[in-house]
Amino acid sequence: MxxxxxxxxxxxxxxxxxxxxxxxxxxxxxxxxxxxxxxxxxxxxxxxxxxxxxxxxxxxxxxxxxxxxxxxxxxxxxxxxxxxxxxxxxxxxxxxxxxxxxxxxxxxxxxxxxxxxxxxxxxxxxxxxxxxxxxxxxxxxxxxxxxxxxxxxxxxxxxxxxxxxxxxxxxxxxxxxxxxxxxxxxxxxxxxxxxxxxxxxxxxxxxxxxxxxxxxAETTGRVISFTAGASVTTDSLSALPGVKKVEWNGHRATLHSADTDRLITLLIERRYEMRDIEIQSGGLDDAFQALIQQKGDQ
Ligand SMILES: Nc1ncnc2c1ncn2[C@@H]1O[C@H](COP(=O)(O)OP(=O)(O)OP(=O)(O)O)[C@@H](O)[C@H]1O
Ligand SMILES: [Mg+2]
CATH class of the missing domain: 3.40.50.300 (P-loop containing nucleotide triphosphate hydrolases)
Structure with a gap:
């Protein structure tokens, strides 16, 4: 080098x-x-x-x-x-x-x-x-x-x-x-x-x-977002395994999870009312915040 x-x-x-x-x-x-x-x-x-x-x-x-x-x-x-x-x-x-x-x-x-x-x-x-x-x-x-x-x-x-x-x-x-x-x-x-x-x-x-x-990748900050039906509540989403955070924008829910593959499977199996589903990796901003928090907790 x-x-x-x-x-x-x-x-x-x-x-x-x-x-x-x-x-x-x-x-x-x-x-x-x-x-x-x-x-x-x-x-x-x-x-x-x-x-x-x-x-x-x-x-x-x-x-x-x-x-x-x-x-x-x-x-x-x-x-x-x-x-x-x-x-x-x-x-x-x-x-x-x-x-x-x-x-x-x-x-x-x-x-x-x-x-x-x-x-x-x-x-x-x-x-x-x-x-x-x-x-x-x-x-x-x-x-x-x-x-x-x-x-x-x-x-x-x-x-x-x-x-x-x-x-x-x-x-x-x-x-x-x-x-x-x-x-x-x-x-x-x-x-x-x-x-x-x-x-x-x-x-x-x-x-x-x-x-x-x-x-x-290190911070695995990935999100699933979807437009939720009336039956979907914050409590039920937060209770799902691996969900770190739930955010709402109108009727659109965003779930943060380290394992979005597993989470999406669960959401479908449990028949959550979802439309326009998107899976994204979190931005660097999220990753950065998560990193600082993570290391601070150690
Ligand atoms: N001249 C100085 N005397 C005493 N403490 C200082 C001095 N310069 C910096 N510090 C302290 O050292 C630490 C690091 O400061 P520094 O300016 O390097 O941070 P930074 O990462 O550049 O922050 P910022 O994003 O705000 O620019 C801080 O706690 C700051 O208060
Ligand atoms: Mg500075």
Missing amino acids: NVAIELERVTKIYKGKKAVDDLSLKVERGTVFALLGPNGAGKTTTISMILGMKQPTSGTVKLLGGDPKDIQVRDRIGAMLQDVNVIDSLKVAETINLFRSYYTKPQSLEQLLRISGLENEKDKMASSLSGGQQRRLGFALAAAGDPDIIFLDEPTVGMDVTSRQLFWETIRAMADKGRTVVLTTHYLEEADSLADRVVVINEGKIIADGTPSQIK
Whole structure:
């Protein structure tokens, strides 16, 4: 494996509390890697340590085989942090050009304005941009050096649907060029559609690691839904073996179960009044929630 990032037994303690807990991880070059987890899981802390902005309490971090603070390493990475600070006195184009000047082989200003969708804002003061536009500027700055690895911490927060779609296309194009993309997100559909590999962390520890479909499979979050006849009650459905949860939307019932094959057989055998039956695997969102809960219960 051609390793882009390597963490070995990394721990970060803030005021006696572990934000990152004995985390070991290797990220292969050329992958789109998503770090998922609830608020406070340790995502930003992990990224900050990979970038050399925070020092681990213990353990080692290697970025492109070297020290994250190494100048040759820095030239090949770009990062968009969770809080983008714009420089008040500069225009959008000036800000981008400043960042371009930090790198040996920067992308063109035009290209950066295009991928961030900021062509019409280039002469505006950076500080006058809306929240979503500032995120997009942050993305342009992260991409300024045409980096081998780009880090994006909650990149699409506050972006509208169009910006988000442009952003996703850009990420895919970067991945197609063999770049490594590391992103954190709460939008699980984002990880599902973009990432080759997803690592879920909670309380500073890895609780799942795999492709989005592997993670979905691990949690076996499948559902059966149908339009129910008047005789069908929540109590009788909840009492069926293997039913984890029953939800209603008007007359439509949705049953969550680990074994939908068995459940559908039971429903038919017991002659439940059902129309328009659908069986689906749960979305990544459900899988994610289930995972966190499951591990929390252990
Ligand atoms: N500078 C700091 N000082 C003290 N505690 C901190 C500091 N930064 C983070 N923490 C704590 O470390 C834990 C992990 O925080 P972190 O910001 O890494 O989480 P996160 O996964 O990025 O969350 P979010 O989804 O909200 O961005 C939290 O409990 C947080 O309160
Ligand atoms: Mg964070």
